[in-house]
Amino acid sequence: MKGLNPAAISDLAYTADEMMTVAAARALRDGMTCFVGIGLPSAAANLARATHAPGLVLIYESGTIGAKPTELPLSIGDGILAETADAVVSVPEIFNYWLQPGRIDAGFLSAAQIDKFGNINTTVIGGDYERPRVRLPGAGGAPEIAASCREVIVVVRQSRRSFVERVDFVTSVGYGSGPGDRERHGLTGAGPKKIITDLGVLEPDRVTLEFTLTGLFPGVSAATAKERTGWDLAVAPDPEIIAGPTPAELDALRDLQGTVNDR
Amino acid sequence: MAQIVSLAEAVRRAIHDGDAVAMEGFTHLIPFAAGHEVIRQRRRDLTLIRMTPDLIYDQLIGAGCARKLIFSWGGNPGVGSLHRFRDAVEHAWPTDLEIEEHSHAGMANRYVAGASGLPFAVLRGYNGTGLESLNGDHSAAPTIQPITCPFTGETLTAVAAIRPDVAVIHAQRADRSGNVQFWGIAGVQKEAVLAAQRSVVTVEEIVDRLDPRSGAVVLPSWTVSYVAHAPGGAHPSYALGYSVRDNDYYVAWDAISRDRDAFTRWLDDHVYAVPAGQS
Numbered sequence: 001m002k003g004l005n006p007a008a009i010s011d012l013a014y015t016a017d018e019m020m021t022v023a024a025a026r027a028l029r030d031g032m033t034c035f036v037g038i039g040l041p042s043a044a045a046n047l048a049r050a051t052h053a054p055g056l057v058l059i060y061e062s063g064t065i066g067a068k069p070t071e072l073p074l075s076i077g078d079g080i081l082a083e084t085a086d087a088v089v090s091v092p093e094i095f096n097y098w099l100q101p102g103r104i105d106a107g108f109l110s111a112a113q114i115d116k117f118g119n120i121n122t123t124v125i126g127g128d129y130e131r132p133r134v135r136l137p138g139a140g141g142a143p144e145i146a147a148s149c150r151e152v153i154v155v156v157r158q159s160r161r162s163f164v165e166r167v168d169f170v171t172s173v174g175y176g177s178g179p180g181d182r183e184r185h186g187l188t189g190a191g192p193k194k195i196i197t198d199l200g201v202l203e204p205d206r207v208t209l210e211f212t213l214t215g216l217f218p219g220v221s222a223a224t225a226k227e228r229t230g231w232d233l234a235v236a237p238d239p240e241i242i243a244g245p246t247p248a249e250l251d252a253l254r255d256l257q258g259t260v261n262d263r
Numbered sequence: 264m265a266q267i268v269s270l271a272e273a274v275r276r277a278i279h280d281g282d283a284v285a286m287e288g289f290t291h292l293i294p295f296a297a298g299h300e301v302i303r304q305r306r307r308d309l310t311l312i313r314m315t316p317d318l319i320y321d322q323l324i325g326a327g328c329a330r331k332l333i334f335s336w337g338g339n340p341g342v343g344s345l346h347r348f349r350d351a352v353e354h355a356w357p358t359d360l361e362i363e364e365h366s367h368a369g370m371a372n373r374y375v376a377g378a379s380g381l382p383f384a385v386l387r388g389y390n391g392t393g394l395e396s397l398n399g400d401h402s403a404a405p406t407i408q409p410i411t412c413p414f415t416g417e418t419l420t421a422v423a424a425i426r427p428d429v430a431v432i433h434a435q436r437a438d439r440s441g442n443v444q445f446w447g448i449a450g451v452q453k454e455a456v457l458a459a460q461r462s463v464v465t466v467e468e469i470v471d472r473l474d475p476r477s478g479a480v481v482l483p484s485w486t487v488s489y490v491a492h493a494p495g496g497a498h499p500s501y502a503l504g505y506s507v508r509d510n511d512y513y514v515a516w517d518a519i520s521r522d523r524d525a526f527t528r529w530l531d532d533h534v535y536a537v538p539a540g541q542s
Contacts, residue, residue: 038341061367062289062448074510075340077290079503082447088478091289091314091451092375095368100387123364123393135352137338137345139366140315144388173391185390186418 014245016198017157018253019217021047022245024108024155024196025253032105033057035145038076040155041108043256046072050252059104061141063089071259095141099148102188107149111156112136113167116210116231117181118154118174118192120146121167129169139171146172147187158197164230175209199225200242205234215240265441265464265487270496271539273463273489274300277429278309281330285312285374285427285459286319289450290340291503294433295319296496297465299534299542302326312427314370314451318499318516321345324360325526326534331361333425335370339520342513346520356523363406366394369422373406374451376424377458383421385410390420430459433497434482435504436473437466441484444473447503449480456482465493467505493540 024044028034030053036045046069049056058067062077066086073081082088089098098104113121122142126133146152152174156162174192175181182191192211195202201215212234213225222235245253268276278284278301286294298319301309310331311320318339323329325347337348351360365373372384389395389407398407410421432452434445443464445452456462464482469492473481494505499512519529534542 062291062450064448074342074513075290075508077340077448078508078510079291079447079501082291082503088448090449090453091367092371092454095371096375096386099368129397132353135337135344135349138334138336138364139392139394140336141367143366143392143394144368144386147388147390169393171392171394176391181391186387187390188387 012245012247012250014250016217018245018250020155020157020196020198021253022249023201023217023242024153025051025249027153027194027196028053028056028106031055033059033103034106034108035059035061035099035104035141035149037109037142037145038073040110043072043253044155045108046256047249047253050256051249059094059098061091061094063091063094065089065098072256095144099144102148102150104149105151107145107152107189109142109145109152109154109172111154111162113162113164114154114156114195115164115167117176117178118195118204118211119167119170119176120154120172120174121169123169123171125168142172146174146192147189149189151190152192154192154195156195156197158199158225158228160228160230163228175204179207179209199228200239210234212236213239215242217242218244265443265484265490267437267439267441267469267490269539270296270300270465270491270493271304273491274304277461277463277489278306280306281308282428283310283312284429284431285425285455286431287313287450287452287455288433288497288500289314289448290508291448291450291500292433292445292452292497293317293319293500294431294465294496295498295500296493296540296542297431297433297463298323300539302328302530302534303539312425314367315340316345316348318345318513321347321516321520322534324348324351325357325520326530327357329360331363333363333365335365335367339513339516342517346517347526350523363398364394365398365406365422369394369407371451371454373422373425374454374458376422377426378454382424384424385419385421388420425458427455427459428461430455430462432456432462433465433493433502435467435502437464437469437490438473439469439471441487441490442473443482443487443490444476444479446476446479453480453482456486461488462486463489463491465491465496467494467496467502468492496540
């Protein structure tokens with residue numbers, strides 16, 4: 001867990017990571033179906049279910065549909081997911097019958113690198129493909145989640161290393177190189193609607209589809225967000241100041257995190 | 264008909280140097296005991312196939328068993344990197360590792376094609392990604408190609424079938440005739456076994472009779488080559504109804520696997536020095 005956000009203006013002390021997870025949870029609506037990646041997205045999706053969205057349907061790529069974990073799973077296939085699911089299906093089935101036809105409202109992903117068009121890299125950084133400087137885990141379910149969910153939300157910590165002009169490798173397509181690219185590639189979902197970071201929220205510009213800063217967490221300045229972005233980040237005329245976590249949100253999140261840290 | 268043999272015997276008979284081996288199990292039911300036996304018998308030049316290499320292939324790669332890896336997500340779930348896999352790709356230690364990487368949807372469909380006796384499967388996928396270019400026309404052996412739907416004219420993606428020499432899986436139970444039953448998260452194990460020429464199934468227990476169980480996958484004895492009794496053989500993953508996932512082990516693996524010497528000591532103490540089925 002990172003140190004406390006020194007700039008947080010609130011009666012409550014909370015970390016930047018906690019604010020990010022809370023903001024990501026708020027992006028999910030009750031009753032939605034959500035294809036959940038592990039890590040930050042899973043924490044946020046479970047927080048949403050524990051707070052304002054009890055009817056959120058969590059779907060993990062292990063084939064667990066409607067999982068209702070009482071503790072945060074470490075992997076996408078922990079026993080608690082299978083034991084609490086409405087249905088458990090095979091891996092070919094989860095991708096072919098459930099994800100591919102566009103049945104799922106939101107895809108919730110993380111990234112190692114993301115660019116201004118919301119393309120995601122989780123494959124290699126630096127060097128060449130055969131001998132990269134950093135070999136990342138690879139694609140997993142992300143390319144088809146990014147292609148086929150009705151919309152995509154990305155949760156990722158913001159830094160010059162992770163927010164780059166062009167990703168070193170396109171693992172999952174956001175808006176490609178701009179307007180028209182998703183249609184050209186035949187991608188059926190609408191693409192990434194929000195990038196939620198530890199500083200605020202970015203949304204695609206309606207015309208250029210370039211990700212623009214539209215929201216800031218309490219105490220964070222647009223200048224800081226620009227500094228921690230590897231491209232010339234556009235800022236909306238009047239970025240929203242997003243409310244800090246409520247006591248209920250913070251309690252629920254810490255309860256969930258406790259289930260991971262305690263074991 | 265499946266033969267019920269010891270784990271050492273099953274590996275000796277089914278898996279040979281140079282084979283393409285798919286050890287499947289999606290987070291659940293990962294055949295670790297069989298993987299350790301392959302290390303112990305010092306198999307070499309294997310093409311390892313698996314959607315999520317996980318710790319099992321990190322161990323096999325670090326032990327020098329692999330020449331090539333075909334996969335779709337190579338991380339330590341919820342923890343971070345697979346350091347032995349990274350060391351092989353980034354620094355060719357202990358030996359160079361050729362890789363062929365796909366998405367989960369692509370890999371799953373490649374197994375489905377293999378199990379179906381088809382040369383390829385069709386999906387919506389890969390369009391616009393770097394994976395498409397890596398595995399397309401420029402590749403020495405392309406495994407992703409665009410294909411036109413004969414009915415609608417729509418362009419879709421074809422992926423080449425996977426036909427492993429051997430599939431290795433772990434299941435909850437088998438009966439004395441070698442019929443196999445598993446339940447919970449079922450991954451692609453059925454597809455992997457049906458796509459492969461031979462198969463090894465390790466099981467938690469061998470029973471007189473398999474009680475029917477809703478949602479269970481049954482592989483009839485005549486689809487399986489060898490069954491071996493290996494209770495706890497999925498550890499540190501788990502077998503629903505028999506064990507829970509050892510998340511602490513996954514977390515602890517990070518430090519062991521980060522360091523070549525620590526890993527080598529781990530191999531000596533926890534694999535080479537231990538009899539089959541007990542690591």
